[in-house]
Amino acid sequence: MKQNGSAVSHQDGSGAGILVNTRILHAKVSGAQRYLNEILSRLGPHEAIAPASVATGMRGHLWEQGRLAVHRPRSVLWSPANTGPVLRRRQVVTIHDMSPVDHPEWFTPRFAAWYKMIVLRVARRAARVMTVSHFSAGRIAALSGRPLDSIDVAHLGADPRFYGASPEAARARYDLVDRPYVLIIGTLEPRKNLRRAIEAWRIAQPKLGPDVVLAIGGGLSNQRIFKEAALGQDVPNVRLLGYVDDDLLPGLYAGASAFLYPSVYEGFGLPPLEALAAGAPVVTSRDTAMAEIVGPAAILIDPHDPKAIAEGVIQAVTDTAATRALRDAGWARARGFTWDSCTEGLRRALRAAAEE
Template sequence: MRQLVEPPNARRENTAVRASPPAEARPAQCSQWQGPSAGFAFNGKFASQRITGVQRVGYELVMAFQKLFHEETELPVLIPANARTDVSLPKAKVVGPWLKGSLWEQLVLPFAVGGRTLLSLCNMGPLFVRQQVVMVHDVAIYDLPENYSWKYRLWYRVALSLLKRNARHIVTVSEFSKTRIMERLGIDASRISVVWNGVDHFDKIEPDTAILSRLNLRNDGYILAVGSLSVGKNLPRILAAMERLSEHHDWKFVVVGGCDLGVFNPQAKASYDLAKNVISAGFVSDGELRALYENAACFVFPSLYEGFGLPPLEAMSCGCPVIVSREASLPEVCGDAAMYCDAHSVDDIVDKVTQMMQDAALRESWRERGREHARGFRWERSARQLLDVLERELAGGVARSVQTQSKPSRV
């Protein structure tokens, strides 16, 4: 059995973090499946949703996976009628004009799959479709139950109990998530595979620097953080650290993010009296976020729970020094390219931010390490990992005609 290819630099030893298990490199070859049909279709429900971390994975992995096949190969993305029009998906096919959301996914999508294997990449899929591979990003619904409304918890627990029985295979995004899925859902390790996320989608985004003027920010003069009502994001300690730092420094702090009260428990929200130097930016566009990453002095992400953790890698790819916690998947994903803090200690968060902000040479060092590390996380590599899983787990159930072309690998 071939091992999954691990992004370079993620395995470098660092006594401050947990090391990722070593993996074999894949030969520098390009495999493309041929024929009018590869036997796959994508669950495109994510195309109707706001683009957050999970939906980003859906978009990028679908497009990278399609590029592994010849152009004439039929690889439809089955989408609801209310799909977004501002983001294009190759080979998208609208299915069912009336229903949307979970009703569309459960009642319409199963009848459009035909004999294909359905690839559901965003935590959920039709509960009774057996020829299906489901990507479960994490099991926060079990690990952080207080984070969610009771209706959301009930639905996901029922759904996951059925999907774990009916899906052909489970894919997840980190070894951390794989371990948690095994424990919480009782699934054997042989039924779960890891497919890393990529971050090179940020290479294609043009920075929208107008946000810097709008928020009155200057280059290298503010600290960036991502916050939401999610308990796992550790927002109370982030804000407490910013409050304390504001007492002694004139640094600005920018908090990006928001929340969906239909998902998160409203009781998770507390009343925060923000320090005068704290700017709540709310939801921002990809271009605005890139501009914020590129011009920030550092990015602070002391999260308590992450299935993967894209924001630190996005920041690294934009040359922003990163401070993260040692919790969950973050050491596995960030390797030795980030400064680590204790997520449970406001004092330690304050200390690490102070170290970073008071030493320009230190920031430059972390910028270079971060850029190098982020280069190893590419969506083409993620797509090849997914294809490896499908070749291995669905052998005999899908077309096996493969053409191998010897050419330098792009990852």
């Protein structure tokens, strides 16, 4: 254990000489943590390095720009969560999306300014940039000036545990036994569009019957980063589930009458893919990366129009023939996205960085 950082070596598989920035792993599992964990389990030999004590916010960024920047400088560093040491060229950085640069109004001014300053510099300087969709690749190139052909795209994967999941435990845990539910998984970040989702639910719920509930899973957004995004006044049949245990997530998807993901901006959108794998009919935005990921296997809606969102939900819940078709298409679509393929994409980028 080092005074200002801890490092753990792993010596199996392929990928020797790789240093991995794991400072985000102290947080609860969300998209970035799942991405990192899935790849680490497949990557092969690497050294994982993180601050010796939990370092969030500016403390974490300062560790990243200082101590991490000079640790084992001849090794190729992989920074998996949008930022990395600006001074270190010998690295691959995964930038999931450019939302704080595209939409700084969704974030606190301090965070948006810091993110823009660091990420654009890292994007220009790193030996290779990874991202998770062609949409994000285009935005990174447009905003940073980095050539598009030097940005590597590797889609995320759907873990096998989402296929064939049983909903019983999740239904029991969240008091949803014998209650049909439309599921939303996300935070209260402005881009997740929960305000319009609630407006859409006001329209849809009377047409779905008194037993159908809107179940919203996920913690509150970090107010140091995201501006307040309240749900507004009480509406009928809405249940806030809080943070959903990762072990129960597949079953919660599997039991849903529909999964609603009306986000207005995503670099990938892992929850819709996982919902497809679990067999839930998916209603999601046609904007940014979502259509790229779900293809024809979901109902695509205009996320800025509550009426369009409501119509998508009503179709998914009440149209039995459409629901069967969506389930079959969803399973087929999800099987084209694997963590093995995602990891191989990273390996190619690491090899290219090592050769520069």
